[in-house]
Amino acid sequence: MVDATSFPSLSDRFEVTGVPLTVVNGTARQVGAAPEARLTALIQQHFPS
Amino acid sequence: MAIIAENILDDVKTYLADMKKPVTVDFYPQTESPATQPMRELLQELHALAPQIELVEHQEPAQLVPPENPGDIEGPVTTFSVGGRFTGIRYLGFPGGHEFSTFLGDLVDVSTDQPLELSPATQEWLSNLKEPLHLEVFVTPT
Numbered sequence: 001m002v003d004a005t006s007f008p009s010l011s012d013r014f015e016v017t018g019v020p021l022t023v024v025n026g027t028a029r030q031v032g033a034a035p036e037a038r039l040t041a042l043i044q045q046h047f048p049s
Numbered sequence: 050m051a052i053i054a055e056n057i058l059d060d061v062k063t064y065l066a067d068m069k070k071p072v073t074v075d076f077y078p079q080t081e082s083p084a085t086q087p088m089r090e091l092l093q094e095l096h097a098l099a100p101q102i103e104l105v106e107h108q109e110p111a112q113l114v115p116p117e118n119p120g121d122i123e124g125p126v127t128t129f130s131v132g133g134r135f136t137g138i139r140y141l142g143f144p145g146g147h148e149f150s151t152f153l154g155d156l157v158d159v160s161t162d163q164p165l166e167l168s169p170a171t172q173e174w175l176s177n178l179k180e181p182l183h184l185e186v187f188v189t190p191t
Contacts, residue, residue: 001151003142004187006084006124010117010141011187021187026116040171047178 052091058098064153065099068160073103073130077111082124084143091143092127101160114139114183131159145190 004011004019014023022030022039028046030039053061076092078085089106096104110119111126127140136159144152157163165172175182 001140001142001144001148002185002187003084003124003140003144003148004189006082006142007121009121009123010185013121014185014187016187019187019189023185023187025181025183026185036167036171040174043182043184044174047180047182 051094052087053094053098061095061153062098065095065102065157067157068099068101070131070160070162071101071103072156072160073105073133074156075128075130076104076106077109077122077126077128078106079110079122079124079126085125088125088127088143095156099156102156111139129155129159143190148188148190 002010004016014021014026014029018031020031020033022034022042024030024043024046028042030042034042051058074092074096076089078089092102092104096102110122111128113119113122122141124142129136129138138155138159140152140155167175
């Protein structure tokens with residue numbers, strides 16, 4: 001969990017414009033709350049089998 | 050002035066009373082950040098409410114997680130460990146507003162081995178991952 005206000009450099013790098021923003025291994029992004037299936041799909045795209 | 054408002058003090062204490070195993074809370078202050086002193090005081094107050102919370106303040110900077118670089122650590126970092134093992138949970142900054150309940154929930158969850166809510170299929174897929182998975186959730190305390 002990252003308090004965007006206290007970490008402006010990280011927030012700028014990941015272009016935080018809406019919260020919550022979930023970043024997977026520094027790349028894939030999900031803005032807003034997401035159900036498990038959507039978040040899992042996002043993570044799985046990052047780790048192709 | 051206390052960080053935890055007096056009118057919720059009893060509720061917080063009751064909530065933390067569910068903790069079972071000790072949780073080591075490692076605190077890495079960032080001296081120039083305005084969030085550091087409130088975070089230090091918050092952790093001290095939580096420790097006073099729940100003896101299972103073991104607070105350790107470090108002088109050295111927190112370990113970075115790629116692709117972070119030292120300049121990225123502009124605020125305090127707090128991590129949770131149980132039984133000498135890092136849980137993988139870090140909180141960067143100060144958990145104000147709604148984030149306070151998330152912070153408390155994490156403390157209780159790691160202390161009590163809460164059963165996972167993820168589906169069995171997701172759990173199995175995650176357990177077979179060969180590379181590290183790093184999730185960062187950016188929030189703004191409200």
